[in-house]
Amino acid sequence: MNNLMTLIRKDLMEQWRTKKILILAIIFLFIAISSPILAKITPEILKSVNVPGMTLTLPDPTYNDAIDQFIKNISQLALLAVIFIVAGAVSDEKSRKTLEILLTKPVSRTLFILSKFKSYFFSISAIFLSASIIFYLYTSSIFTQFNLINFAIVAISSLLYMLTIVSVTILASTLVKNSIVAGCLGFLCYVLSGIVFSLIQPLKDYNPGMILSNYKDVISGGAGSSLIVPTIVCVTTIIFFIIIAIISFRKQEIER
Amino acid sequence: MPIISIKNLTKEFKGFKAVDNLSFDVQKNHIVGFLGPNGAGKTTTLRMLVGLSKSTSGEIEIAGEPVIFGSSKTNEKIGYLPELPSMYGWMSGIEYLDFIANIFNYSRPKKTKKITELLKLVGLVEAKDKKISTYSGGMKQRLGIAQALLNDPEVIILDEPVSALDPIGRKEVLDVIARLKSSCTVLFSTHILSDVDRICDDVVIINNGKLVVSSPLPELKEKFAAAILEIELAKMPKTILADLKKQPWTKTIEQNGNKLRIWLTDSKVVEQNTPLNFLISQKVGILRYGLTLPQTEDLFINLTEDNK
Numbered sequence: 080m081n082n083l084m085t086l087i088r089k090d091l092m093e094q095w096r097t098k099k100i101l102i103l104a105i106i107f108l109f110i111a112i113s114s115p116i117l118a119k120i121t122p123e124i125l126k127s128v129n130v131p132g133m134t135l136t137l138p139d140p141t142y143n144d145a146i147d148q149f150i151k152n153i154s155q156l157a158l159l160a161v162i163f164i165v166a167g168a169v170s171d172e173k174s175r176k177t178l179e180i181l182l183t184k185p186v187s188r189t190l191f192i193l194s195k196f197k198s199y200f201f202s203i204s205a206i207f208l209s210a211s212i213i214f215y216l217y218t219s220s221i222f223t224q225f226n227l228i229n230f231a232i233v234a235i236s237s238l239l240y241m242l243t244i245v246s247v248t249i250l251a252s253t254l255v256k257n258s259i260v261a262g263c264l265g266f267l268c269y270v271l272s273g274i275v276f277s278l279i280q281p282l283k284d285y286n287p288g289m290i291l292s293n294y295k296d297v298i299s300g301g302a303g304s305s306l307i308v309p310t311i312v313c314v315t316t317i318i319f320f321i322i323i324a325i326i327s328f329r330k331q332e333i334e335r
Numbered sequence: 336m337p338i339i340s341i342k343n344l345t346k347e348f349k350g351f352k353a354v355d356n357l358s359f360d361v362q363k364n365h366i367v368g369f370l371g372p373n374g375a376g377k378t379t380t381l382r383m384l385v386g387l388s389k390s391t392s393g394e395i396e397i398a399g400e401p402v403i404f405g406s407s408k409t410n411e412k413i414g415y416l417p418e419l420p421s422m423y424g425w426m427s428g429i430e431y432l433d434f435i436a437n438i439f440n441y442s443r444p445k446k447t448k449k450i451t452e453l454l455k456l457v458g459l460v461e462a463k464d465k466k467i468s469t470y471s472g473g474m475k476q477r478l479g480i481a482q483a484l485l486n487d488p489e490v491i492i493l494d495e496p497v498s499a500l501d502p503i504g505r506k507e508v509l510d511v512i513a514r515l516k517s518s519c520t521v522l523f524s525t526h527i528l529s530d531v532d533r534i535c536d537d538v539v540i541i542n543n544g545k546l547v548v549s550s551p552l553p554e555l556k557e558k559f560a561a562a563i564l565e566i567e568l569a570k571m572p573k574t575i576l577a578d579l580k581k582q583p584w585t586k587t588i589e590q591n592g593n594k595l596r597i598w599l600t601d602s603k604v605v606e607q608n609t610p611l612n613f614l615i616s617q618k619v620g621i622l623r624y625g626l627t628l629p630q631t632e633d634l635f636i637n638l639t640e641d642n643k
Contacts (some may be wrong), residue, residue, distance in 0.1 A: 081440050082440075085438055088437075089423075089434055092426075093425060095555060096426075098426040104525040154539045175421055176421035177421050179415075179420070180415065180422065180435075182386070184486075185410045185411050185438060186410075248403070331399055332389055335378060335382070335389040335417075
């Protein structure tokens with residue numbers, strides 16, 4: 080357990096020194112601040128476009144529009160950034176050969192993979208939850224205050240989906256030696272789970288991306304039971320991908 | 336009881352045997368030079384010893400424990416320095432040693448004491464706070480040695496530890512290795528045979544993945560080294576080299592200008608003046624003629640030639 084903490088501390092320090100955390104923080108902060116602003120000004124921009132013979136009637140923007148923007152940006156721009164930052168987690172250590180010395184110490188390969196997931200779990204959770212708090216406060220100040228608990232459920236669901244994508248990206252990073260290839264594999268899984276699976280009826284209900292599909296209902300009426308299956312699917316998927324990554328890594332020879 | 340025991344070790348890559356049924360032992364507190372030409376299988380063997388690579392068959396034991404691929408049990412007892420070691424460039428030297436010390440769960444006072452000692456030993460006290468990415472090749476090598484020594488290992492395995500260093504750096508690193516003899520066993524691969532002469536007790540020579548010889552160095556010199564006849568001629572006739580190669584007492588010839596080094600099959604031919612008579616019969620001017628004591632390099636050439 081001590082070694083796990085040592086490895087996590089090293090990974091967090093690496094994310095900080097190599098500015099990975101900074102890049103993610105800037106992107107998440109940008110999304111947190113720009114989403115309510117865009118929701119507020121988009122109708123005004125559209126109204127200002129003067130098309131002769133056409134009258135544009137738009138409802139007044141609400142916090143729901145800001146949440147729409149926030150979820151859309153998080154599930155697209157932020158997730159892409161997360162995928163390409165996490166892609167180097169294991170593959171970079173292989174290609175830069177820093178693994179050679181580390182794995183000849185009393186470090187188990189299981190702990191090594193777990194440390195990669197947990198360090199990104201801590202940093203992404205901290206950044207995303209901070210961004211969510213900023214978003215909530217800013218949106219409440221621009222529009223009207225909305226239910227904090229319901230928003231927290233949506234934020235945690237988004238985080239869970241993000242961690243599912245992190246787990247599959249770590250698996251991809253374990254399987255290949257090149258971080259770009261790992262990023263592309265992670266992106267492929269993101270596309271599959273987000274778009275393709277949702278179009279195939281038997282898979283639709285067991286798609287991790289479903290966790291974000293009912294966020295409007297959750298914001299207006301609370302979690303209910305609609306989140307149970309997607310939450311179980313996400314948690315199971317994370318555990319499954321991390322176990323596969325560990326099994327694969329334990330069998331891998333570290334090439335020169 | 337040997338501290339490293341390798342039995343029938345084989346490593347195959349897609350049908351090619353990089354290491355072929357290799358067996359040898361390393362005795363405790365010995366410094367052992369692990370020699371072989373490029374592609375002989377030295378690095379592959381060392382990587383199996385430290386659990387980075389999986390053997391196709393065979394057994395390895397270190398300090399009485401079997402080495403199992405992917406398991407870190409024997410890693411408590413070893414220190415390993417790969418050829419051209421890669422460490423986290425964003426860390427400083429002292430941070431890297433601190434990170435490795437934490438893996439071994441050292442208490443803070445023990446950790447501080449050990450790191451200070453090692454930084455002094457490898458001469459990195461002044462550069463300890465600089466980022467590793469700014470270190471020269473020699474500094475990285477010395478930091479690599481420090482990390483390998485951090486856990487007071489019973490066995491240190493070094494893959495070409497001095498090949499990338501300048502002569503001063505090489506001497507410094509070899510001095511460090513020589514000082515380790517009283518406290519641990521060192522197995523190191525190298526191409527630089529004079530280094531083996533300088534610090535090794537034993538040598539293990541492999542070629543094409545197979546063991547050529549494993550022996551204490553003085554015994555090996557006595558037992559295997561063929562006598563070498565050093566000759567300098569006034570001028571080098573065109574056919575002399577080919578004619579010399581045909582002689583039954585010639586094993587191998589090395590030419591450097593008008594100088595020849597002939598590895599003899601039997602040194603008795605010198606007592607009988609056989610090579611001298613041959614040269615006289617060729618009517619060539621002889622400037623120098625005499626036997627020389629074989630060095631490890633000569634031994635290596637002789638043994639690997641035999642193995643071909």
